[in-house]
Amino acid sequence: MTIGEIDYFLKNIDDWVKPTHVEKTFTTALDKPVIEKDPKGVVLIVSPWNYPVSMILLPMVPALAAGNTVVIKPSELSENVAATFEKLIPKYFEPKYVAVVNGGIPETTDLLEERFDHILYTGCPPVAKIIMTAAAKHLTPVTLELGGKCPVVVEDDTDIDISAKRIAWGKWLNCGQTCLAPDYILVNSTVKPKLVAAIRKYINEFYGENVKASKDYARIINQRHFDRITGLLEKTQGATLIGGESDRADLFIPPTVLDVEKNDPFMHDEIFGPVLPIITVKSFSESLEYIADGEKPLAAYIFTKNEAKVKRLLNETSSGGVTVNDVLMHITVDTLPFGGVGVSGMGRYRGKFGFDTFTHEKSVLHRGFFGESMQASRYPPLNQQKLDQMRKLTGKRISLNLINVATLPIVMASFVFGMLFQKYARNLH
Numbered sequence: 023m024t025i026g027e028i029d030y031f032l033k034n035i036d037d038w039v040k041p042t043h044v045e046k047t048f049t050t051a052l053d054k055p056v057i058e059k060d061p062k063g064v065v066l067i068v069s070p071w072n073y074p075v076s077m078i079l080l081p082m083v084p085a086l087a088a089g090n091t092v093v094i095k096p097s098e099l100s101e102n103v104a105a106t107f108e109k110l111i112p113k114y115f116e117p118k119y120v121a122v123v124n125g126g127i128p129e130t131t132d133l134l135e136e137r138f139d140h141i142l143y144t145g146c147p148p149v150a151k152i153i154m155t156a157a158a159k160h161l162t163p164v165t166l167e168l169g170g171k172c173p174v175v176v177e178d179d180t181d182i183d184i185s186a187k188r189i190a191w192g193k194w195l196n197c198g199q200t201c202l203a204p205d206y207i208l209v210n211s212t213v214k215p216k217l218v219a220a221i222r223k224y225i226n227e228f229y230g231e232n233v234k235a236s237k238d239y240a241r242i243i244n245q246r247h248f249d250r251i252t253g254l255l256e257k258t259q260g261a262t263l264i265g266g267e268s269d270r271a272d273l274f275i276p277p278t279v280l281d282v283e284k285n286d287p288f289m290h291d292e293i294f295g296p297v298l299p300i301i302t303v304k305s306f307s308e309s310l311e312y313i314a315d316g317e318k319p320l321a322a323y324i325f326t327k328n329e330a331k332v333k334r335l336l337n338e339t340s341s342g343g344v345t346v347n348d349v350l351m352h353i354t355v356d357t358l359p360f361g362g363v364g365v366s367g368m369g370r371y372r373g374k375f376g377f378d379t380f381t382h383e384k385s386v387l388h389r390g391f392f393g394e395s396m397q398a399s400r401y402p403p404l405n406q407q408k409l410d411q412m413r414k415l416t417g418k419r420i421s422l423n424l425i426n427v428a429t430l431p432i433v434m435a436s437f438v439f440g441m442l443f444q445k446y447a448r449n450l451h
Contacts, residue, residue: 027080222279
């Protein structure tokens with residue numbers, strides 16, 4: 023994905039950095055209003071531990087392309103990646119352009135005392151609040167890429183087998199430690215047993231009968247998160263539909279599917295692990311109401327062949343993004359913005375949206391010393407006639423296409439003639 027992002031920028035950056043010409047009114051018809059693209063300055067990128075490489079490089083590409091310098095703060099939980107970045111970045115970038123700061127909470131706290139021109143953080147809401155508080159001291163803008171309980175609505179008109187395959191892939195990718203991972207499923211009682219059976223089939227196909235021995239199945243990042251997830255497993259009242267034994271020493275929790283109620287402990291916060299709760303609903307409307315009643319997730323997923331249901335999900339729920347009949351895949355489209363809303367984050371990046379995020383669009387108006395007669399109505403003493411004239415001059419916007427360029431002299435001459443005629447008529451009276 024990062025290589026594709028770089029290629030996309032190399033193909034388009036020359037156009038993106040050009041000044042943007044905007045429409046004018048007749049008041050500014052002889053001027054040149056443009057939007058200049060300025061870098062914001064120094065950008066701090068604070069990355070997470072779950073995708074420690076891509077979540078540094080993906081935002082770094084647009085930050086550098088927009089002309090900024092970058093300070094990288096890798097996650098201290100991904101020690102090897104942090105050490106690798108600290109070693110490699112100085113080999114390819116001068117410190118005045120890109121720098122790496124490693125360390126834990128004390129080092130991050132000290133780093134946030136510094137003044138940056140933009141901060142991008144990927145992680146969880148509690149840490150995001152700390153970063154946003156620190157940024158507020160300097161009125162620094164922030165982009166927060168967080169998470170949330172990403173719902174999956176599975177309707178009875180979907181292809182159950184393909185839906186289960188895609189859900190299983192997205193859920194247990196990186197052992198469920200993905201901000202866009204399916205967090206829970208909403209499905210009716212008729213579809214549920216078929217869906218669970220298909221999910222079980224694809225867990226076996228992906229990871230084999232002995233999941234623990236699979237080279238494709240990841241582990242929980244550390245014992246603290248292992249204990250958090252297994253603690254919820256001890257508290258849940260849900261029935262285990264798919265599961266197995268966990269191993270703390272190996273940080274192993276097997277793919278687990280639970281049949282839960284809406285008030286289950288697993289339904290309070292983002293799971294960020296390999297447990298997939300299933301909630302049984304009576305109708306599609308109940309699914310939408312449940313999603314809308316909760317915090318806004320980073321993504322929402324729906325599996326259906328009914329376009330009317332898709333439109334209802336889009337209109338009646340709010341989320342950072344939506345993938346229809348799949349999961350996660352909208353992040354792979356570099357012409358779509360990636361970002362959250364509400365508790366799942368603010369701001370966006372990917373492709374042109376990333377360039378815009380790290381760019382200050384500076385308004386510039388170039389004026390000459392001619393055409394002063396067109397500005398007469400702005401100067402005191404003011405009267406109703408000048409107000410009416412100003413409304414005429416500012417009431418319509420024009421863009422300088424070929425037709426407007428050809429007709430502009432005629433239009434300008436008409437206004438000048440009109441002003442002279444009005445003055446002449448007044449003198450006659």
